[in-house]
Amino acid sequence: MAIHIDPLEKKWIIMSAAMVLLAWLIILYFAAVKDVHPPSNVEVIDSARLHLDSGIGGGEFAEDKLGVRQDPDGTIVVTIVAARYGFYPQHVEVPVDTPVKFRMASFDVLHGVLIPFSNMNTMIVPGYIAEVTSSFTQLGDFPVICQEYCGLAHAYMYGMIKIVPKDEFKLIARAN
Numbered sequence: 001m002a003i004h005i006d007p008l009e010k011k012w013i014i015m016s017a018a019m020v021l022l023a024w025l026i027i028l029y030f031a032a033v034k035d036v037h038p039p040s041n042v043e044v045i046d047s048a049r050l051h052l053d054s055g056i057g058g059g060e061f062a063e064d065k066l067g068v069r070q071d072p073d074g075t076i077v078v079t080i081v082a083a084r085y086g087f088y089p090q091h092v093e094v095p096v097d098t099p100v101k102f103r104m105a106s107f108d109v110l111h112g113v114l115i116p117f118s119n120m121n122t123m124i125v126p127g128y129i130a131e132v133t134s135s136f137t138q139l140g141d142f143p144v145i146c147q148e149y150c151g152l153a154h155a156y157m158y159g160m161i162k163i164v165p166k167d168e169f170k171l172i173a174r175a176n
């Protein structure tokens with residue numbers, strides 16, 4: 001005895017199953033091809049002491065340490081503080097087709113960061129360091145957007161990232 005399913009009911013069953021499958025395929029595509037993953041770095045920091053040279057983080061987020069640096073192993077690291085209402089430093093410059101490690105911390109409330117055409121899309125939770133490694137394939141200027149509502153001037157919170165050819169990339173000398 002066959003189970004009777006109304007044709008209209010059947011149509012909706014297929015449509016809802018197709019929507020679930022489509023959403024699943026989109027997630028799989030971005031994870032496998034675009035390298036977009038939920039942030040997994042768990043590292044705590046004292047938001048109230050970001051500006052100081054000591055404490056958890058060892059002054060990594062002190063004002064004079066922010067920006068682009070190169071670690072002894074050659075890794076390019078960008079350190080950014082998100083605070084109402086901006087990213088500090090507001091402009092950074094990194095080379096194209098090179099893995100760049102971003103380390104970000106919030107000074108106050110929950111922020112987010114998104115860079116179009118890249119896998120950069122994460123929350124910056126106060127008390128934690130957000131770490132994402134990105135490699136940019138397109139040259140030019142791209143906005144760094146706060147995608148987590150953080151207050152009245154949230155819409156004005158943005159920075160800029162400039163992707164330059166490898167041979168044009170220069171590190172600004174810094175003492176650290």
Ligand SMILES: [Cu+2]
Pocket residue numbers: 083084085110111112146147148149150154157
């Ligand atoms: Cu914000």
